[in-house]
Amino acid sequence: MELKNYLARFKEFSSEAINDVDSIFSCECYHKGHKLFLPGNCSRNVFFFEKGLARLYYLKDGREITHFFFAENSFPSSIEGIFYNQPTPYGLEVLEPSTIRTISYPELQKYLNNSISAERFIRILLIEALATLSDRLHAIQFQSAQERYSIMLEKYPNIFSRAPLGHIASYLGITPETLSRIRSAK
Numbered sequence: 001m002e003l004k005n006y007l008a009r010f011k012e013f014s015s016e017a018i019n020d021v022d023s024i025f026s027c028e029c030y031h032k033g034h035k036l037f038l039p040g041n042c043s044r045n046v047f048f049f050e051k052g053l054a055r056l057y058y059l060k061d062g063r064e065i066t067h068f069f070f071a072e073n074s075f076p077s078s079i080e081g082i083f084y085n086q087p088t089p090y091g092l093e094v095l096e097p098s099t100i101r102t103i104s105y106p107e108l109q110k111y112l113n114n115s116i117s118a119e120r121f122i123r124i125l126l127i128e129a130l131a132t133l134s135d136r137l138h139a140i141q142f143q144s145a146q147e148r149y150s151i152m153l154e155k156y157p158n159i160f161s162r163a164p165l166g167h168i169a170s171y172l173g174i175t176p177e178t179l180s181r182i183r184s185a186k
Helices: 003-008 015-024 079-084 105-112 116-142 145-155 165-172 176-185
Strands: 026-030 035-037 045-051 054-060 063-070 090-094 098-104
Touching: 003 015, 003 045, 015 105, 015 116, 035 045, 045 105, 054 165, 063 090, 063 116, 063 165, 098 105, 105 116, 116 145, 145 165, 145 176, 165 176
Parallel strands: none
Antiparallel strands: 026 098, 035 090, 045 098, 054 063, 054 090
């Protein structure tokens, strides 16, 4: 979905505000495997996925562990870099050809300082991000691998055609062999 159409879903934005926000984001296309930022780097960019899929990952004992998937209509960014201007423990990798709208946070901040509707929208995005993080924490602490698998399929119904099995297994916190057993039991 284009950024304009995504923003039109929120009553906080007038048509003029939607056009203003759309005009300050650049549009870039990335190939599969492109890393938007790496663990240990400081990314000050805000991304919006119009088309494609990416994963947020971290390194543990030399292995990449998938923390989240981000598909169309999502705003993956580095909280550490944006809000604290510090290196992030995460990396963001594009998993399929993607169309991504981008703006640096300092540039976005200039717009936010002059727009009440944009500030409200950012608040909505932050609340959604907190809810997503809370759900993820709950899943890791209290749900079985089978339950996490079922919830993942609800959230990302076509994930198996879009992401490698190893990334899916690490997102679920299981081995690829366990993932195969869960899938074959269905």
